[in-house]
Amino acid sequence: MCGIHAAISASADGPISSTLERRLRRRGPDHLGCVKASLDHGDKRLFLSFTSTVLSLRGDHVARQPLVDEATGSVLCWNGEAWKLGGQPIQGNDGEAVLSELSAASRRGPGKDDGDGVLDALRAIEGPFAFIYFDKPAERVYYGRDRLGRRSLLVKPRDTFSLSSVAESPAAGWVEVEADGCYVLEFDASSLSAELTPTRYDWVQDDDALVSSIGVFNAATPVRNVKLTRQSPSVAQLRHHLTESLQLRVLQVPVPPRASPSDARIAILFSGGLDCTVLARLTSDILPPDQTIDVLNVAFENPRIAAQHRGATQADLYELCPDRITGRKSFAELSEVCPQRRWRLVTVNVPFSLTSSHRSEVVDLIYPHNTEMDLSIAYALYFAARGEGACQESPSSEPRPYITPARVLLSGLGADELFGGYIRHATTFSRQGYTGLIDELKLDVSRLGKRNLGRDDRVMAHWEREVRLPYLDEGLAKWAIELPVWEKCDFENRGADGDVEPGKRVLRLLAEELGMSSVAGEKKRAIQFGARTARMGSGKVKGTTLISW
Secondary structure: OEEEEEEEEOOOOOOOOHHHHHHHHHHOEOEEEEEEEEEEEOOEEEEEEEEEEEOOOOOOOOOOOOEEOOOOOOEEEEEEOOOEEOOEEOOOOHHHHHHHHHHHHHHHOEOHHHOEHHHHHHHOEEOOEEEEEEEOOOOEEEEEEOOOOOOOOEEEEOOOEEEEOOOOOHHHOOEEOOOOOEEEEEOOOOHHHOOOOOEEEOOOOOOOOEEOOOEEOOOOOOOOOOOOOOOOHHHHHHHHHHHHHHHHHHOOOOOOOOOOOOOOOEEEEOOOOHHHHHHHHHHHHHOOOOOOEEEEEEEEOOHHHHHHOOOOOHHHHHHHOHHHHHHHHHHHHHHHHOOOOOEEEEEEEEOHHHHHHOHHHHHHHHOOOOEHHHHHHHHHHHHHHHOEEEEEOOOOOOOEEEEOOOOEEEOOOOHHHHHOOOHHHHHHHHHHHHHHHHHHHHHHHHOHHHHHHHHHHHHHHOOOOEEEOHHHOHHHHHHHHHOOHHHOOOOOOOOOOOOOOOOOHHHHHHHHHOOOHHHHOOOOOOHHHHOOOOOOOOOOOOOOOEOOO
């Protein structure tokens, strides 16, 4: 995880603002670097400045950014994780591997069908990332977000063309870079005389049918009623894909600073619900037995709810939060099913006064998202990622003050969109059948980068941690997109004795296979209602209401 920034202008700008530097440093505390360059065409000169901060999680050393190719002077600002290049796993530091591939592609010149070799190299990357690459010999700047938009990148196309992982303030005029391809700025005498305008190139050429440039959504409808059961092939396939995804994300994570080898390197955002608990259960199968796993459960003091429970103490209000109740129950089941694993349940309790004192910071971080729903979701993610509260190593142990040392967070985001977990999916099926459900799922997957991922990345990376999304691994997402809908959810067969819920039924059946029968039956609950961050001021406020800056 890193913070990246670039500024391109006709004048030699000074350093970035102190606020922006502070926020970039929060994303990457291990190193701050800056590289400057210039381009000349006749009497025209363009100044380029690149800044990176580094949270070191790959390789055996801190890869100081911005990364510079000594042979050509090309510059890479890299934020994310490249798990594979051209289908092959990366050994060592991924940013250095990506720069090597891009520099080699630039030297080779045109790629497939006389196209851009650098674009071909970028298209071969698998993993969550945002990047800025200055190809100095070609006098081009490439930038973008991965196919799903799992990392944040903002752009401000004014006199100084700027790119950044995060904004300094909502008044600065930033907008989110769309996760719809790679953007290229070409510099020549004519472009230096006009406003810089990027050209967009698709992540996948000549295939408009792909959803998020990953796979073609399976639009087939069943000719007969097919019941989804534990013997259905998709259950075993999901376990395989999810295990492969998790292995990339939880193995070889370095020991965090000031931690022992047995301390937690991985923490899981843990409501106690289906998605996150399956991740916890499978992660326990993958990690060495001596590594602790932290599960982070957040609960808020909500004045509106407090007014409904007169006489309840502040501690009572936290324990009454739906996600705290579910979290404790699922933690007990994890402890029973995986008794040799050292778990830590980290209960993060957030007083209303603390929420209020951090409001302006959270509002700035979610920008350009700007609704009450954005804010209520962000509060929960922001304080959960902070990881500060009390921990218990068993359901019966005494809690003690604790801050998780883990620098890698796992999130269950994406499971609802891929496998039909929202209430509206059931509603759509009841009204429009399989055709309507397929359209709704396809829409949900295609807009993940726009609605959720950039915002969530900015909020959680603020605490010097990197969030990883196992359900949104390219291989798993492609498999899920191309899977028939009746192999994912089963709204045609609901309510029978002994059946688990139809929404995300493939994942519920996997939970049963893993010995988590209680978790398999958990109903979907939105994070803002589970943690009680919704409508903290008034019950009449709508989620679509714009927040006041």
